[in-house]
Amino acid sequence: xxxxxxxxxxxxxxxxxxxxxxxxxxxxxxxxxxxxxxxxxxxxxxxxxxxxxxxxxxxxxxxxxxxxxxxxxxxxxxxxxxxxxxxxxxxxxxxxxxxxxxxxxxxxxxxxxxxxxxxxxxxxxxxxxxxxxxxxxxxxxxxxxxxxxxxxxxxxxxxxxxxxxxxxxxxxxxxxxxxxxxxxxxxxxxxxxxxxxxxxxxxxxxxxxxxxxxxxxxxxxxxxxxxxxxxxxxxxxxxxxxxxxxxxxxxxxxxxxxxxxxxxxxxxxxxxxxxxxxxxxxxxxxxxxxxxxxxxxxxxxxxxxxxxxxxxxxxxxxxxxxxxxxxxxxxxxxxxxxxxxxxxxxxxxxxxxxxxxxxxxxxxxxxxxxxxxxxxxxxxxxxxxxxxxxxxxxxxxxxxxxxxxxxxxxxxxxxxxxxxxxxxxxxxxxxxxxxxxxxxxxxxxxxxxxxxxxxxxxxxxxxxxxxxxxxxxxxx
Numbered sequence: 292x293x294x295x296x297x298x299x300x301x302x303x304x305x306x307x308x309x310x311x312x313x314x315x316x317x318x319x320x321x322x323x324x325x326x327x328x329x330x331x332x333x334x335x336x337x338x339x340x341x342x343x344x345x346x347x348x349x350x351x352x353x354x355x356x357x358x359x360x361x362x363x364x365x366x367x368x369x370x371x372x373x374x375x376x377x378x379x380x381x382x383x384x385x386x387x388x389x390x391x392x393x394x395x396x397x398x399x400x401x402x403x404x405x406x407x408x409x410x411x412x413x414x415x416x417x418x419x420x421x422x423x424x425x426x427x428x429x430x431x432x433x434x435x436x437x438x439x440x441x442x443x444x445x446x447x448x449x450x451x452x453x454x455x456x457x458x459x460x461x462x463x464x465x466x467x468x469x470x471x472x473x474x475x476x477x478x479x480x481x482x483x484x485x486x487x488x489x490x491x492x493x494x495x496x497x498x499x500x501x502x503x504x505x506x507x508x509x510x511x512x513x514x515x516x517x518x519x520x521x522x523x524x525x526x527x528x529x530x531x532x533x534x535x536x537x538x539x540x541x542x543x544x545x546x547x548x549x550x551x552x553x554x555x556x557x558x559x560x561x562x563x564x565x566x567x568x569x570x571x572x573x574x575x576x577x578x579x580x581x582x583x584x585x586x587x588x589x590x591x592x593x594x595x596x597x598x599x600x601x602x603x604x605x606x607x608x609x610x611x612x613x614x615x616x617x618x619x620x621x622x623x624x625x626x627x628x629x630x631x632x633x634x635x636x637x638x639x640x641x642x643x644x645x646x647x648x649x650x651x652x653x654x655x656x657x658x659x660x661x662x663x664x665x666x667x668x669x670x671x672x673x674x675x676x677x678x679x680x681x682x683x684x685x686x687x688x689x690x691x692x693x694x695x696x697x698x699x700x701x702x703x704x705x706x707x708x709x710x711x712x713x714x715x716x717x718x719x720x721x722x723x724x725x726x727x728x729x730x731x732x733x734x735x736x737x738x739x740x741x742x743x744x745x746x747x748x749x750x751x752x753x754x755x756x757x758x759x760x761x762x763x764x765x766x767x
Contacts, residue, residue, distance in 0.1 A: 330368035336438045337372070337402075338363045344412050344431065346446035347525035348424060350472075355446065356525070357413045362433070364402035372400040372435050375410075377444075379429035385414045385444065387431070416448045422468045424449040449524075451494070459485045459505070467515065470494050472522055473540075479505045481548045489556075490515035494522035495540030503549045511556030513583070513748030519543065521561035535717055537590040537612065537636065538563050545579060545599075547571045552578060556746060558585045565589035565611065570599025570621055577602045583746040583759075585609075587719070592617045592641065596656075603628055605742035607721055607759045610634045614641025614669065618656040625660045626739045627751070629721045629759040632667035633714045639669035646673050646682065657681040662733040664708050664758035666690040686734045688757050703728060708758065711766065722760040729757035 340361035349355040364370040375397040377385050382395075388411040389397050402408055410431065419425045424447035433440045449470065456475035461483055465471060467490030474496040479485045483505040487493075489512045495501070501519070511517035521539025525532070533539070539561040545552055545568035552568075559566055566586055570578045578599045586593045587609040594608055597619040604624075608615040609631045616630060630643040643665050646654035654674055664687065665671045671691045674680070677698035685700045692705035709727040711720035723729055733755040744750050749761035756762050 328368050329371050330366050331436055332366075333436050333438050335366040335368070335370060336435050337370070337433055337440055338365055339440075339442060340407075343443045343445040344410070346412070346414060346427070346444060348447045348449060349414070349416065349524065351416045351418045351448050351450050353415065355414045355416075357411055358444075359412075360410045360442070361407050362402070362410055363407045364404060367404050369404055370402045370435060372397075372402065372433055374398050374432075374434045375400060376432050377429055378432050378441075379427075379444075381414070381416065381427050381429045384416050385412060385429050387412050412444065414444075414446065416446075418450050419448060421450060459483050462486075464488060465491050465493075467491050472496065473499050473501070475499055477501045479503045479507055479549075481505050484508060486510065487517045487557075489517065491517050493517075493519045495519065496522050497539065498541065500541035501543045503543070503545045503552060505548070506550055507545075507552045507554070509554045509557040511558075513556060513744070513746060515556075516746075517554075517557040519557070519559045523561075531717060534560070535588060535610075535635065535719065537561055537588045537610070537634075542566060542589070545569065547598075549578065551576065553580045553582075554584050555582045556584065557581075558587075560586075560588045562589045562591075564591045565593040565595065567595045567597075568599045568601060569597045572598040572621065573600075575600065580604075581606050582741055583744075585746065587611075590636075592645075595619070596621055596623060597647075602626075604739050605745055605759050607631070607746070608643075609667075609719065609721060612637050612640060614639070614645050615643045617641070617645045617647070618654075618658060619647035620655045622657045623659070624739075625658070625663055626737070627661070627733070627742050627745075627755070627757075627759055628663045630663065630665045630667070631710065631712070631721050632669050633712060633719060634668070635714070635717070642670040642673045643667060644672050646680075648674070651679075654680045654682050658683070660684040660687055661737045662755065662757055663687045664729055666706075666708050666710075685737060686732070686757065688729050701734070703732070703757075720766070721758070722766045723756060723758070723762045725764060727756075727762065730762045731756060733757045 344358040346355045346358050390408040427446035429444040431442045451472040452469050454473045458478040460480045464486040466488050470492035472494045481504040487509040509517045523533040542562035542564035543566045547569050568579050579601045581603040583605040585607045590612045592613050593611040593615045595617040599621045602624040605627045607629045671689050688703040688706050706728045708729045709724040731754040745761045
């Protein structure tokens with residue numbers, strides 16, 4: 292049989308016709324599965340991927356981060372959203388984007404059944420005149436089938452006083468109010484004094500630094516501390532705040548020409564290099580006095596001194612990638628200090644307290660550590676053999692197991708001070724819990740009068756505790 296015969300032609304034509312009918316019916320069936328009619332029932336409304344559009348904390352006069360939210364149609368028919376608008380006293384500063392289209396008002400937005408659209412938003416808010424952050428007043432309003440639904444915009448806007456590459460060449464006092472944002476550098480020139488009053492907040496931008504060639508007087512109080520930190524706002528990810536992140540700014544540097552520097556009730560955080568002081572080695576009055584300060588979250592060490600005379604009283608040194616305190620020559624006093632390292636972002640590369648050494652391997656600094664706590668991840672000390680050195684440790688609790696000698700006097704060995712800190716929950720609080728072996732065992736005769744109260748304003752009394760903080764049964 293050949294293809295030209297009538298029976299064969301009939302068979303082929305019939306087969307093609309059947310195939311065509313099958314494809315046609317399949318297409319009709321698939322088309323009929325997509326519902327293209329609109330629901331007008333008031334019970335068919337939108338559902339939202341979150342309960343608010345969260346811009347988070349923002350600075351005024353600067354573009355905020357972008358918030359994103361999914362808007363769903365859970366109905367079996369199409370929804371026509373009659374309008375999407377922004378209301379509130381700050382609505383004019385909000386930029387809205389609906390499924391890729393920018394605008395301030397949208398009408399007749401169609402959403403297919405069991406489908407969704409994206410809403411995105413950012414804002415640039417004007418200065419508001421407040422010292423503290425102010426809540427944004429804006430909400431997105433959806434009208435669907437006569438039903439009004441609103442989604443609030445969650446944001447707090449903070450005014451700033453901006454300091455860009457400022458050199459203080461004559462005496463200057465910064466007063467509390469709006470935080471100061473430092474970009475590039477803040478330099479105190481030789482012979483000049485910069486005074487920071489209680490409650491001053493300095494926010495340092497990426498790569499910025501503070502350099503003191505003259506004198507810095509940071510005069511915080513327990514109620515109104517001075518704060519120097521990075522300027523990043525909000526969270527890195529959902530549950531990790533920028534507050535615990537290092538490397539946000541370079542750090543605070545005291546040069547050999549600086550004199551008579553004082554930091555009281557001052558918090559310095561989120562640096563690359565922490566606080567660094569280079570002295571001229573004259574050994575006279577302190578080059579730097581730190582009273583009830585908190586230095587934490589540095590990628591390098593938290594505090595380093597070279598050929599300087601430094602005194603740290605009632606201070607917390609915590610979370611340093613390369614260790615906490617490093618002393619190279621000079622003279623140092625640590626009285627009622629807490630050295631605690633729970634750095635998160637790299638393996639800890641150095642000890643809590645480290646010393647430079649001479650050719651004979653002996654620490655070069657003259658150091659007194661009194662009524663303190665050294666407990667955390669990483670080594671406690673860089674040197675345990677302190678023979679022939681001028682390093683003396685008295686009434687101090689160690690994580691390490693050791694024994695007293697001529698340089699370790701009345702120490703507590705291999706003891707857990709029972710901090711409130713929970714590293715896995717990103718919670719860092721080095722006050723003492725009930726039952727801590729550090730409670731009431733400090734030598735009151737060795738407590739420096741300058742640290743008679745702690746960073747929270749609590750009195751040490753006649754039976755003081757070891758470390759920076761006075762035990763409080765209900766500290767939260």
